Amino acid sequence: xxxxxxxxxxxxxxxxxxxxxxxxxxxxxxxxxxxxxxxxxxxxxxxxxxxxxxxxxxxxxxxxxxxxxxxxxxxxxxxxxxxxxxxxxxxxxxxxxxxxxxxxxxxxxxxxxxxxxxxxxxxxxxxxxxxxxxxxxxxxxxxxxxxxxxxxxxxxxxxxxxxxxxxxxxxxxxxxxxxxxxxxxxxxxxxxxxxxxxxxxxxxxxxxxxxxxxxxxxxxxxxxxxxxxxxxxxxxxxxxxxxxxxxxxxxxxxxxx
Amino acid sequence: xxxxxxxxxxxxxxxxxxxxxxxxxxxxxxxxxxxxxxxxxxxxxxxxxxxxxxxxxxxxxxxxxxxxxxxxxxxxxxxxxxxxxxxxxxxxxxxxxxxxxxxxxxxxxxxxxxxxxxxxxxxxxxxxxxxxxxxxxxxxxxxxxxxxxxxxxxxxxxxxxxxxxxxxxxxxxxxxxxxxxxxxxxxxxxxxxxxxxxxxxxxxxxxxxxxxxxxxxxxxxxxxxxxxxxxxxxxxxxxxxxxxxxxxxxxxxxxxxxxxxxxxxxxxxxxxxxxxxxxxxxxxxxxxxxxxxxxxxxxxxxxxxxxxxxxxxxxxxxxxxxxxxxxxxxxxxxxxxxxxxxxxxxxxxxxxxxx
Ligand code: SF4
Ligand code: SF4
Ligand code: SF4
Ligand code: SF4
Ligand code: SF4
Numbered sequence: 001x002x003x004x005x006x007x008x009x010x011x012x013x014x015x016x017x018x019x020x021x022x023x024x025x026x027x028x029x030x031x032x033x034x035x036x037x038x039x040x041x042x043x044x045x046x047x048x049x050x051x052x053x054x055x056x057x058x059x060x061x062x063x064x065x066x067x068x069x070x071x072x073x074x075x076x077x078x079x080x081x082x083x084x085x086x087x088x089x090x091x092x093x094x095x096x097x098x099x100x101x102x103x104x105x106x107x108x109x110x111x112x113x114x115x116x117x118x119x120x121x122x123x124x125x126x127x128x129x130x131x132x133x134x135x136x137x138x139x140x141x142x143x144x145x146x147x148x149x150x151x152x153x154x155x156x157x158x159x160x161x162x163x164x165x166x167x168x169x170x171x172x173x174x175x176x177x178x179x180x181x182x183x184x185x186x187x188x189x190x191x192x193x194x195x196x197x198x199x200x201x202x203x204x205x206x207x208x209x210x211x212x213x214x215x216x217x218x219x220x221x222x223x224x225x226x227x228x229x230x231x232x233x234x235x236x237x238x239x240x241x242x243x244x245x246x247x248x249x250x251x252x253x254x255x256x257x
Numbered sequence: 258x259x260x261x262x263x264x265x266x267x268x269x270x271x272x273x274x275x276x277x278x279x280x281x282x283x284x285x286x287x288x289x290x291x292x293x294x295x296x297x298x299x300x301x302x303x304x305x306x307x308x309x310x311x312x313x314x315x316x317x318x319x320x321x322x323x324x325x326x327x328x329x330x331x332x333x334x335x336x337x338x339x340x341x342x343x344x345x346x347x348x349x350x351x352x353x354x355x356x357x358x359x360x361x362x363x364x365x366x367x368x369x370x371x372x373x374x375x376x377x378x379x380x381x382x383x384x385x386x387x388x389x390x391x392x393x394x395x396x397x398x399x400x401x402x403x404x405x406x407x408x409x410x411x412x413x414x415x416x417x418x419x420x421x422x423x424x425x426x427x428x429x430x431x432x433x434x435x436x437x438x439x440x441x442x443x444x445x446x447x448x449x450x451x452x453x454x455x456x457x458x459x460x461x462x463x464x465x466x467x468x469x470x471x472x473x474x475x476x477x478x479x480x481x482x483x484x485x486x487x488x489x490x491x492x493x494x495x496x497x498x499x500x501x502x503x504x505x506x507x508x509x510x511x512x513x514x515x516x517x518x519x520x521x522x523x524x525x526x527x528x529x530x531x532x533x534x535x536x537x538x539x540x541x542x543x544x545x546x547x548x549x550x551x552x553x554x555x556x557x558x559x560x561x562x563x564x565x566x567x568x569x570x571x572x573x574x575x576x577x578x579x580x581x582x583x584x585x586x587x588x589x590x591x592x593x594x595x596x597x598x599x600x601x602x603x604x605x606x607x608x609x610x611x612x
């Protein structure tokens with residue numbers, strides 16, 4: 001608790017586009033209500049004065065891409081009661097982690113020239129790889145409504161709720177025409193719902209930014225996509241694009257593409 | 258009961274226009290390559306001749322998200338939404354196929370009875386339904402197998418396309434008669450020649466609608482197959498997305514949640530569509546899940562439709578509309594499931610089937 005009796009909150013960014021933090025700033029209708037309920041004591045993106053904790057709740061955005069990040073993350077964890085990973089980078093590595101798929105020394109040389117060894121770049125991992133994550137708000141960017149829901153849940157002592165099924169369920173409740181049937185490689189069948197099927201609602205295939213649904217039937221999705229013409233390479237790319245940390249899952253390693 | 262009428266098919270527009278003075282009109286409209294039930298603000302958008310819609314008319318009686326009441330702990334206030342619902346503008350639902358009219362009758366049974374669902378019936382009573390006869394089969398449906406290709410009730414007006422670009426109009430209720438009187442001049446009382454045309458249409462229907470699946474004795478097949486490996490094999494392709502339940506005209510499961518606002522003292526109590534395919538559906542306090550595995554949940558949907566529903570209501574819980582097949586990302590076809598199931602037991606005699 002802060003001096004004013006309100007829970008203290010810290011919002012932190014690691015490697016990512018900062019879009020999730022920006023999404024919090026974009027909560028114009030709710031931001032004032034939120035600040036009346038909590039004391040945001042650290043948020044470098046939005047405030048000039050920031051303290052050094054402790055925090056009742058830390059929201060952590062971004063993936064862990066440098067060795068110095070690991071120490072910083074561990075400090076935040078030590079000083080926080082609850083840690084919430086926000087956005088695909090923090091929950092699954094996100095787009096930055098696509099870099100893991102290339103040879104690190106090679107691209108470093110290419111980009112930074114002879115001096116490349118100075119650059120601190122490790123294999124990119126999600127936050128949960130290094131510290132305990134209490135709750136995850138997936139998505140690229142994190143869903144604003146889900147963030148507000150999580151804030152409310154934490155304030156009243158409930159577990160923030162994330163749907164445990166896949167996007168198709170939401171997509172059908174919205175009565176969208178199924179894009180698979182139009183030959184588009186949609187990830188909806190295996191991706192965690194909660195975005196209200198945002199992309200298919202606007203006619204774009206789900207790219208899987210929210211990561212796999214619990215018990216995702218990957219093998220069925222491989223078949224589904226291949227049946228409409230995807231190659232093994234296409235399927236793999238689709239599975240890993242936003243959530244490269246999926247490659248570390250046993251279920252994924254066992255898959256035949 | 259009032260006598261049947263005939264009307265010109267093109268006069269449907271006039272009927273919709275006249276009805277708009279009193280009702281909000283809904284009916285099939287185009288959505289990309291498919292159709293959905295939507296609001297008809299321009300009668301030109303109404304499609305009377307359509308294959309099927311993505312969602313069934315269930316959404317008009319039990320919407321995807323429905324606020325049942327609001328409460329405020331600070332002010333110690335509870336507000337039911339029923340009064341608002343009962344004061345809503347009457348609705349006219351156009352061009353509902355026989356399978357879906359039967360689907361609505363299924364829902365009437367579920368939401369009626371001892372624990373009547375007032376929200377459902379408030380919407381139901383506010384709605385006038387114009388049904389339409391399908392003379393040819395649709396892509397995925399198998400209504401004839403499920404005996405839902407005809408209706409004896411559940412409509413206010415029922416249209417059958419007949420020769421001469423006309424509809425033969427049966428009046429089911431006083432609400433239907435009221436609708437006729439809103440545009441009386443487009444309806445003519447049917448005469449002997451029209452009866453002939455009606456009979457010819459029914460004959461065509463009888464010859465064209467296939468009987469594809471044999472559900473006789475299905476309850477016994479299901480009892481015998483509960484532990485059959487068939488279910489695990491079928492479930493391999495299922496992603497437990499629940500799309501099949503969302504689109505189904507006879508699925509009715511919902512979850513009730515309190516949508517709290519940021520005051521943390523007031524909330525909307527909302528019910529949302531749920532599906533037995535979902536992991537948390539049979540999860541109870543303490544962490545026990547009655548249907549832990551995805552395959553168990555896949556299987557359960559069929560047992561509820563074809564066994565549990567029949568046990569509770571005396572009829573099978575499937576109208577054969579085919580929407581679940583159309584919606585399944587894995588192309589799992591309910592027709593194939595039923596066919597294979599009866600195939601397993603083809604050689605075994607059953608008490609009811611006697612085969
Ligand atoms: S469009 Fe995508 S998310 Fe929607 S039902 Fe089809 S596969 Fe599922
Ligand atoms: S539809 Fe897929 S890609 Fe789009 S927001 Fe939802 S999870 Fe992300
Ligand atoms: S729509 Fe198909 S994949 Fe989805 S839950 Fe139903 S049977 Fe399974
Ligand atoms: S189970 Fe399938 S075919 Fe039967 S009523 Fe439901 S959606 Fe239609
Ligand atoms: S239990 Fe499943 S099949 Fe039965 S009504 Fe509910 S969602 Fe539909």
